[in-house]
Amino acid sequence: MSAMVLGRAGEPLALESRPIPKPGNHELLLEVAACGVCRTDLHVADGDIHGPLPIVPGHEIVGRVIEIGPEAGDFAIGDRVGVPWLGGTCGHCFFCLGGQENLCDAPTFTGFSRDGGFATHVVADSRYCFRLPESFGDVEAAPLLCAGLIGYRALKLADNAERLGFYGFGAAAHILAQLAVWQGRRVFAFTKSGDQKGQEFARSLGCEWAGSSNENAPEELDAAIIFAPVGPLVPLALKRVRKGGRVVCAGIHMSDIPGFPYEDLWGERSILSVANLTRTDGIEFLELAGKAPIRTQTTVFPLSKANEAWTDCEEENSKGGGSVALVPHVRFRPIADI
Incomplete structure (x- = not known):
């Protein structure tokens, strides 16, 4: 062999x-x-x-x-x-x-x-x-x-979220966006700044909105799933979920998460990781x-x-x-x- x-x-x-x-x-x-x-x-x-x-x-x-x-x-x-x-x-x-x-x-x-x-x-x-x-x-x-299976576990941890934010629109997100849209959820895609191709790709798969990770989605999110291994995305996503919302980190490895004020977590928001x-x-x-x-x-x-x-x-x-x-x-x- x-x-x-x-x-x-x-x-x-x-x-x-x-x-x-x-x-x-x-x-x-x-x-x-x-x-x-x-x-x-x-x-x-x-x-x-x-x-x-x-x-x-x-x-x-x-x-x-x-x-x-x-x-x-x-x-x-x-x-x-x-x-x-x-x-x-x-x-x-x-x-x-x-x-x-x-x-x-x-x-x-x-x-x-x-x-x-x-x-x-x-x-x-x-x-x-x-x-x-x-x-x-x-x-x-x-x-x-893997892209599908681990993404699906992240989707399960997002619970029954209707308004979903996906940070990083690569292999996992392009599969999970199609599943989430088919399930009747609303998907908002966040990509690198200036990534017009990635944003067009996300919209072509049914995402309701696509923009830079530095932008605000048109509405508060029920949950956000972070596929990119970029720690600074965590406090950004936390600011965009509603009270009681979840931020799910879907990778096996991520760069360090920077500090953020407690008020961004308050309101029973939560941060979860996906393991296997x-x-x-x-x-x-x-x-x-x-x-x-x-x-x-x-x-x-x-x-x-x-x-x-x-x-x-x-x-x-x-x-x-x-x-x-x-x-x-x-x-x-x-x-x-x-």
Whole structure:
């Protein structure tokens, strides 16, 4: 098999040839059809978050089952499955037993603490894999596995907010905006100052208003979700939510949040963070994604161009846009995406 490997933070990925791994008891061996490139991958590469190295990154994996472990009975050879960031949990800590497996004390994460999908093959725990909506092609489905799933958890934490503000309009926001509009919510998009392209993109997906993060939306917000890893956006968003409103920080890493006056928090406003996902989140979101008119916009790179894909992902996130995906096997590439 071929894999793009991160040997040291801050260095480019290196193409390696490795033996194809064997699946363990609950595991599946997948031939990777597509793997999305996520902002979290950039944080791993830059050393913002620290895990064991070397590692094969990638946690928005779409693949087909080619070998099944003896206790991975829910799947068959040839099944198409999705592999998310959450690669496994202990199942017995306080959080796992309390229905909060996303906060597990001893989790494993795909592409961070176990090898991920920047490869032609990957082994994944079948208990943390998902079946994917048939309405999505392989490349289209890849961003659902993190941009969609983590975004959906952030949307759940925003509760029943009708007026939603999205700060940073990249991979996650472009999926969640479509879902929120379909649900009948009103979405207000905040982008970098002067980002006309990103604002037009947001309006094209049904956002009621789009402007700079330094501007005020036409109305107070019920909740704001911050997708950009920019700490100074937190006090800005806090000023724009109503009393009792929520600011949800959706990233795994964020720059420092500056100080702000207590009066901006007063009135039972709250600030929440999103940590990982639960399998229930995944089942719920993928069922909704199969019903809602969601379309992902993705730029495709071959596996060997993973370093270029990383650069493109960083640019897409900074200017507002869709997702980036690696396609190791040409025969699985949808013609429309070439």
